[in-house]
Amino acid sequence: MNDRLDALVEQAGPEAWTTATPAEGWDVGMQIAHLAWTDEVSLTAITDPDAFQGVVEQAMQDPTGFVDVGAAAIAATGRDQVLARWRAARDGLGRALAETDPGTQIPWFGPPMRPRSMATARIMETWAHGTDVADALGTTLDVPEALPHVARLGYRTRGFSYTMHGREAPAAEVRVELVGPDGAVHTFGPDDAPQRVTGSLEDFCLLVTQRVHRADTDLAATGASAEEWLGIAQAFAGLPGDGREEGSRA
Structure with missing residues (x-):
């Protein structure tokens, strides 16, 4: 699914990066930046729970805007940088999930999750934001398996x-x-x-x-x-x- 969304964005080209999506105030770039941010934070939750706890404490200071602020900071770096970070984060997260003991409870903003549940959560979020991107570009994200x-x-x-x-x-x-x-x-x-x-x-x-x-x-x-x-x-x-x-x- 990540690869198909990536290909969709790549084929749309740089001119589509700032196309507004159905999510108010979010363009294509912000959607991808959000996925990059969340994949990076998910990877931190697996590899460095103490550092992740620091992220949670920051989130508690601004629960309604924290995630958007993090995504906006990545989006501001520009299309090439955002895509590079997203690709690196999702690849690293995939490897970490595969290598983590299935019974491990991974901390999260909601209830802790086992690796399989976190993988499912990433499928959900990538599908949801990918759907917004596809809608903005006038096409569909054809991933029925998700x-x-x-x-x-x-x-x-x-x-x-x-x-x-x-x-x-x-x-x-x-x-x-x-x-x-x-x-x-x-x-x-x-x-x-x-x-x-x-x-x-x-x-x-x-x-x-x-x-x-x-x-x-x-x-x-x-x-x-x-x-x-x-x-x-x-x-x-x-x-x-x-x-x-x-x-x-x-």
């Missing part, structure tokens, strides 16, 4: 979504049944759960990464808890975002 990973993380972070909104997660389980681009059905949760979410795999992924307004999806919820969750779902660590306006995604 969708099941994003959806699984979106389902597993249901309780976290409630926590980030200052609410207690309902005890009732939710069954999720999603249809992928190839017609395959991806399911999560107990098959006898009365609370249910059904619909498109891609729409669910867009929703849990806050790339689409709930009204612009084909997702159907059965039960009050399922409907409430779809209104606050977030698969990413950090404070809840503002999401996207209704009708903003064609």
Whole structure:
């Protein structure tokens, strides 16, 4: 997926670097700089937990703007430097994740994660920001293999979504049944759960990464808890975002 996003940006050329994306105030360069920053910080969390704790303490001083400030500092170095840092960071992170004991709890801004979970989180974030870049460039990021990973993380972070909104997660389980681009059905949760979410795999992924307004999806919820969750779902660590306006995604 990284390679396909990289190729997309490379093919678009330098003139597309400052093209505005659907994320307000973010152009293509800022999106890639954000991925570079997050990959670098993820690598630090694995290789130097003490240094990462320092990053967390800085974040606590400005929880709403810290990440953007870090990405903006990288973006300011220019296209060639940003791309070089992103490539180096993602390659280094990939090697570190592969070499880390599977049972290791890696510190993060949210709950600690094992290497497999961190890899899934990076797939989610790269897909989400890559989707913004592709939308800005008038094309698509054709990586259907990423969708099941994003959806699984979106389902597993249901309780976290409630926590980030200052609410207690309902005890009732939710069954999720999603249809992928190839017609395959991806399911999560107990098959006898009365609370249910059904619909498109891609729409669910867009929703849990806050790339689409709930009204612009084909997702159907059965039960009050399922409907409430779809209104606050977030698969990413950090404070809840503002999401996207209704009708903003064609």
